[in-house]
Amino acid sequence: MRGGNAVTLHVEAVTADGKKYEKDISNPFEIKGMNPAKPMILSVLADKKYKVIVRKESNFNQFAPDPNIENRIDNAYYPLQGVTTPADMGLMQINRGWHTWITDDAAWNWIRNIENGKYIFDGYLQRSVNLDQTIDHYDDDHNPILKWPGSTPPSYEEALKNAYNLWNPGGHYYKWELKDKNDPQSGYWKGYPPHLECYADDAMNIYDNPPADWNN
Numbered sequence: 001m002r003g004g005n006a007v008t009l010h011v012e013a014v015t016a017d018g019k020k021y022e023k024d025i026s027n028p029f030e031i032k033g034m035n036p037a038k039p040m041i042l043s044v045l046a047d048k049k050y051k052v053i054v055r056k057e058s059n060f061n062q063f064a065p066d067p068n069i070e071n072r073i074d075n076a077y078y079p080l081q082g083v084t085t086p087a088d089m090g091l092m093q094i095n096r097g098w099h100t101w102i103t104d105d106a107a108w109n110w111i112r113n114i115e116n117g118k119y120i121f122d123g124y125l126q127r128s129v130n131l132d133q134t135i136d137h138y139d140d141d142h143n144p145i146l147k148w149p150g151s152t153p154p155s156y157e158e159a160l161k162n163a164y165n166l167w168n169p170g171g172h173y174y175k176w177e178l179k180d181k182n183d184p185q186s187g188y189w190k191g192y193p194p195h196l197e198c199y200a201d202d203a204m205n206i207y208d209n210p211p212a213d214w215n216n
Helices: 038-045 048-057 110-129 156-167 199-208
Strands: 008-014 020-026 135-138 144-146 174-178 187-191
Touching: 038 048, 038 110, 048 110, 048 156, 048 199, 110 156, 156 174, 156 199
Parallel strands: none
Antiparallel strands: 008 020, 135 144, 174 187
């Protein structure tokens, strides 16, 4: 069930003699959301990499706990929206503008929000694990040309950090560079934080130093 103040209640009644009556009642009440307990959220998230996102994005709130201008809503207990991007919503602040297949279920159903968020992030992580296979463009014969030819796969930590940067979104965090331009074996993944207060840097700090109640 979805909430909000645009509720339509459809009522049907059948009398003893078989007559049927129907009526739609507009806005008979308002449906608001209540945040689930944090242990429940942590249990559904399961993996630490997802918990980091929810900690940063919503501080474990699917619905706005208080009406305030920061959350860009007028009433408490409505889906939490992004500060600068109102299309971001819920626990994982997933964006329907970027991912048009997301429905309003993700705004009102916290488990669906997590499921959708995990699916999106897993895609970013897979791209990052295969960072060395990133395609730059296609030649005239439609053959793929790699962005960083000769590069090696990143470590898991590098891939995870890159995925967090894609999530924000800030593009790729890492680029392949040679310490010695004359030595193709001297290559490494060099980090390029997109700005001083980098989302990916902070996310990895939380990942490496998780709160005690996360249990992993």
